[in-house]
Amino acid sequence: GAPDTRTPTGAETGLPAPANGQQGAYLTTATGVRLRDTDHSLKAGPRGPSLLQDHHLREKITHFDHERIPERVVHARGTGAHGTFTAYGTAESVTKAGFLKKNTETDVFVRFSTVLGSRGSADTVRDTRGFAVKFYTDEGNFDLVGNNIPVFFIQDAIKFPDIIHAAKPHPDREIPQAQSAHDTFWDFVSLHTEAQHHTIWNMSDRGIPRSYRTMEGFGVHTFRLVNDAGATTLVKFHWKPKLGVHSLTWEEAQLLSGLDPDFHRRDLYDAIEAGAFPEYELGIQVFPDTGEEAFAGIDLLDPTKMVPEELAPVQPIGKLVIDRTPTNFFAESEQVAFHLGTMPPGIDVTNDPLLQGRLFSYVDTQLSRLGGPNYNQIPINRPHAPVNDMLRDGFHQHAVHGGVAPYRPNSLDGGNPSTAEDGFVDVPVIVAEAPKIRQNPASFDDHYSQTRLFWLSMTPTEQEHIISAYTFELSKCYEQAIKERQLQALANIDPVLCRQVATGLGLPEPKPTVPLADVTPSPTLSQIGHTWPTD
Ligand code: HEM
Numbered sequence: 001g002a003p004d005t006r007t008p009t010g011a012e013t014g015l016p017a018p019a020n021g022q023q024g025a026y027l028t029t030a031t032g033v034r035l036r037d038t039d040h041s042l043k044a045g046p047r048g049p050s051l052l053q054d055h056h057l058r059e060k061i062t063h064f065d066h067e068r069i070p071e072r073v074v075h076a077r078g079t080g081a082h083g084t085f086t087a088y089g090t091a092e093s094v095t096k097a098g099f100l101k102k103n104t105e106t107d108v109f110v111r112f113s114t115v116l117g118s119r120g121s122a123d124t125v126r127d128t129r130g131f132a133v134k135f136y137t138d139e140g141n142f143d144l145v146g147n148n149i150p151v152f153f154i155q156d157a158i159k160f161p162d163i164i165h166a167a168k169p170h171p172d173r174e175i176p177q178a179q180s181a182h183d184t185f186w187d188f189v190s191l192h193t194e195a196q197h198h199t200i201w202n203m204s205d206r207g208i209p210r211s212y213r214t215m216e217g218f219g220v221h222t223f224r225l226v227n228d229a230g231a232t233t234l235v236k237f238h239w240k241p242k243l244g245v246h247s248l249t250w251e252e253a254q255l256l257s258g259l260d261p262d263f264h265r266r267d268l269y270d271a272i273e274a275g276a277f278p279e280y281e282l283g284i285q286v287f288p289d290t291g292e293e294a295f296a297g298i299d300l301l302d303p304t305k306m307v308p309e310e311l312a313p314v315q316p317i318g319k320l321v322i323d324r325t326p327t328n329f330f331a332e333s334e335q336v337a338f339h340l341g342t343m344p345p346g347i348d349v350t351n352d353p354l355l356q357g358r359l360f361s362y363v364d365t366q367l368s369r370l371g372g373p374n375y376n377q378i379p380i381n382r383p384h385a386p387v388n389d390m391l392r393d394g395f396h397q398h399a400v401h402g403g404v405a406p407y408r409p410n411s412l413d414g415g416n417p418s419t420a421e422d423g424f425v426d427v428p429v430i431v432a433e434a435p436k437i438r439q440n441p442a443s444f445d446d447h448y449s450q451t452r453l454f455w456l457s458m459t460p461t462e463q464e465h466i467i468s469a470y471t472f473e474l475s476k477c478y479e480q481a482i483k484e485r486q487l488q489a490l491a492n493i494d495p496v497l498c499r500q501v502a503t504g505l506g507l508p509e510p511k512p513t514v515p516l517a518d519v520t521p522s523p524t525l526s527q528i529g530h531t532w533p534t535d
Contacts, residue, residue, distance in 0.1 A: 029059060069334070070369050071119045074164055075130045078113025079212075079265040080333035081272060083322035085135055091284065091317040094233040095225040097346030099137035100317060107136045109380060110322055111336055112212040112264070115147075116167050121177050122257040123264035124248060126207040126469065128198070131217030131239060132338045133320070136384035139344040140424075144237055145362070149206060150218040150306040153195040155444050157357015163188060163195065181476035190485035193447040194304050196493065200451050203469040205247035205462060211267045213278040214246035215239075221355040222300040224289065224348040224427055232427055234293065234300055234350065235284040236307065238314045242279035250468060269325050278322045283314035291430075293350065299443040303354045305450055309524035336380045337366045345424045353440075372396050388417045449517035451493050457525035467497060471504035483507060492516075 026034045035056060042054035050057065072078075089102025099106045113130035114121065129148040134141055153163045166188035169175050176182050189195040201207070209215045217239030225233045248256070256263045271278060285307055287295040294300055296311045326332035339362040340355065349355055366375050372395030375381060390406040405412040408419070458466065470490065474483050483505055490498035491512045502509040 029056060030063070069371070072113075072369065073365055074115050075113040075132075076119045077117045077121050077123070078111050078130060078333060079268060079329075080109055080111040080326060080336060081268060081322045082324035082326070083108050083110060083277075083320055085133075085282070085318055085320045087318040088316060090315060091225070092227075094227055094235070094284075094286065095346040096228045097137070097142070097225075097344050098139050099135055099142065099344070100346070106138075107384060108320060109134045109136075109332065109336055110320070111333055111338070112215075112268070117177050120261075122261035124208060124253040124256040124261075125177075126202060126250075126253065126473070128202060128207070129209060129212070129215055131215065133217075133239075134336065134338060134342075134381075137344050138385055139346075140385045141342045141381075141383045142344050142347065143338045143340060143342040144219055145338045145340050145358075146217045146219045146237065146239070148209065148215040148217055149198060149201045150216075150220060150236075150238075151197050151201065151450070152220055152303040152354060153189070153198045154192065154354065155194055155302055155304055155440060156353040157355075157361065158353075159192070160354075160357060160361070163192075176476070181473040183477050183479050183482055186474060186477055186482045186486050187479075190482060190489050193489055193492075194444070196447055196489050197304050197451045197454065200454050200466065200493070203466050203473070204454075204458065205465055206245075207469070208248045208250065208253040209264070210246040210248050211243075211271075212264050213268065213271060214241050214243050216241060216245055217280065218306075220303055221352045222287070222293070222350050224350050224429075225284075226346055226348060226425070226427055232289040232348075234287040234289050234295075236287075236300075238283045238285065239280040239320070240283060240314070240316075242281070250465070250472070268322075272323060272325050280320045281316050282318045282320060283316045285309070285312040285314055287312065294443070299441065301350060301352045301441075302444050303352055304444075304447070308453070308522040310522060331378075332380045335370065335375075335378045337362070337370060337375050337378075339363055339366070343424075345422065348427045351429075374398065390417070446517075448492050448514060449519055452517045453519040453522060454525055455494050455497055456519060456521040457523070459526055462526060463497070467500040467504070470497075470501045474501065474505055480507075484510070488513065 027038060028034050038056065038060070041050045041057040043050050052058075085099070085106045085108050087100045087102060087104045087106075089100070091097075091100040092102065098104065111130065111132045113132070114123065114125060114127045115130065116127055117125060131146045131148055133144045133146075135144070154160065166184040169177055170182060170184060189199045217237075219237030222234050222236055225235055227233075260266065268278070287300060287307075295307055298305050298307055300307075341349070341359045341362075343349075349359065367373060370378065373391070374394050374396045376383075376387075377396070377398045390408070392401060392406050403413040403416065408417070409415060455463070455466070470486075474486060477483050484507060487498060487502050487505070487507060488510045490501055491510045492514050494516070495509075495512070499509045
C-alpha cells in the first residue's frame with residue numbers, strides 16, 4: 001500500500017500528545033522539573049541581591065512578559081461560546097454542502113464583538129456588532145463572518161483602512177474609545193456618502209443591542225451556492241434570534257458603560273450557565289444566478305445595499321443553539337481565527353469588491369496576530385475533518401509530518417496525498433471581457449434610496465431615537481463644517497430627519513442636493529413585530 005503521510009499520532013512517533021499545560025499534581029518548570037519554592041527568588045543571603053542564576057525566576061517573569069499578543073486590528077473587544085448547528089435540510093436543493101443536509105449536527109464556535117473599541121472597552125457603546133460563526137463541518141471548516149447590520153460602510157475593500165482610520169480614536173489623543181462621536185468619523189461618512197446607509201443603521205436602535213441573544217446577524221455579501229448537479233444560486237445569509245430583536249435605550253447604554261462595562265459578555269455567559277441557551281435560526285434569501293447579479297433592480301454585488309425581506313423572504317435552513325461557555329478565554333475567544341474564504345464544497349464567493357479584499361485581509365492579519373502560518377493548528381481553529389496538507393514547517397509548527405515528498409505528483413510517497421473528485425470546485429463563472437480599470441459600476445452610485453427606505457420604515461419612536469442619536473453624536477464634533485456636511489447628507493435622506501437634527505445642533509437646515517428617492521416603507525426593516533420564522 002501507499003506510504004502513510006498523515007501527521008502521525010503521538011503513539012506512532014514516540015512523542016507525547018500535545019500537553020494541556022496542567023498535567024500531574026505538582027508545580028513544575030515549563031520543562032517538567034518539580035519545584036520546591038515559587039514564592040522567593042534565589043538571593044545572595046536573605047537581603048539579596050537576586051541572582052541571575054535563578055532559572056525559575058527568569059522563566060516565570062520572561063513568560064509573563066510575553067503573555068500578551070496583539071489585539072485584533074478591528075473587532076478587538078469580543079467574547080465567544082460553543083454550540084451546535086442542526087440543519088433542517090431545506091437548503092439541500094441549492095447546495096451540496098454536507099452540513100446542510102437534513103438533521104446533520106455540526107459543532108460551532110461563535111464570537112460576538114464590537115468593531116472599534118480596544119480589548120478592554122465597554123460592551124454597550126453605539127457600534128456595529130460582529131457575529132462570526134465557525135462551523136466545524138465534516139468537509140472542513142465554514143466561517144460565516146458577519147455583522148448585526150446587513151450593509152457595510154464602503155463598497156470596495158481598498159477603502160477599509162480609510163474607514164477604520166477614520167472611525168478609530170483620533171491619532172493625537174486616542175479618543176473617543178469605541179464611539180462614532182468624533183470629527184474623523186463624521187468627516188469620512190459625510191465625504192463618502194455610500195457610508196450613509198450603514199451609518200443610519202448605527203444611529204438606530206440596532207447600534208445598541210440589548211444582548212447578543214437579541215441580535216440578528218447578516219453575512220452582508222451575496223454568496224454563491226452550488227448543488228449536487230452543479231447548478232448555482234445566489235444567496236444572502238441571515239441569523240434570526242429566537243428571542244427577537246431588542247435594543248437598549250441610549251440612557252441604559254450610557255449607564256451600563258459605567259455600571260457594568262462587561263454587560264453583554266456577562267449576559268451571554270450567565271444565560272448559558274443558567275441553561276437559557278441562546279438560539280438563532282439560519283436563513284437564506286435566494287436569488288437566481290442569472291449572470292446579471294441583480295434582484296429587483298438591486299445590485300447584489302454592492303455591499304451597501306440589502307434586499308428587503310418582503311421582496312425575497314428569508315427561508316430558514318437550520319438552527320444554532322449556543323450551550324457551552326469557554327474554558328479559557330485566551331485559548332478560545334482570543335485565538336480563534338475567522339476567515340471569510342474558509343468554506344466547504346457547495347459554497348463559493350462572488351465578485352463583490354469588498355468580499356474580494358476580505359479574502360486577503362483576514363489571513364494576512366492572523367499571520368502577525370497569531371505569530372506565523374500555523375495558527376490553524378491552534379485547538380480552537382483545528383478542523384474536525386481530517387487534515388492532510390502539504391504545508392510544512394514555520395513558527396509554532398506542532399505537527400510531526402511523515403513522508404518525504406510534500407509535493408504532487410510524487411513517486412516516493414506512493415502519490416500520497418491524493419486529490420478528491422468531490423473536493424472543492426471554484427465555480428467557473430465567466431469573467432466579462434472588460435478593460436482592467438479602477439472604477440465602480442454605475443449601479444454603486446445611488447447612496448440615498450435605501451437610506452431613505454430605512455428611515456421611512458421606522459416607527460415614530462424609532463425615528464425619535466435616530467434623531468437623538470445623530471444629534472448627540474454630531475454635537476461631539478469640534479468642526480462646524482463637518483456637522484454642516486453631514487446635515488447636507490441628512491437633507492438628501494429626509495427633510496424631517498434633517499430639520500430635527502439641525503434644530504438640535506442649532507444649525508440651519510440645508511436643502512437637498514439630489515431628488516428624494518421615491519421608496520415605499522418596508523415593514524420588515526422595523527424591529528417592531530419581529531417574529532421567529534418557524535414559530
Ligand atoms: C475582523 C466582519 C469587512 C478586515 C472581523 C470580525 C468580524 C468581521 C465579525 C471579527 C472576527 C472575530 O470575532 O474574530 C466583517 C464584515 C465586513 C467586514 C461583516 C463587511 C461586510 C472587512 C473588510 C476588511 C476586514 C473589508 C479588510 C479589507 C478584518 C480584519 C479583522 C476583521 C483584519 C481582524 C481579524 C483577526 O484579527 O482575527 N470582521 N468585516 N473586514 N475584519 Fe472584518
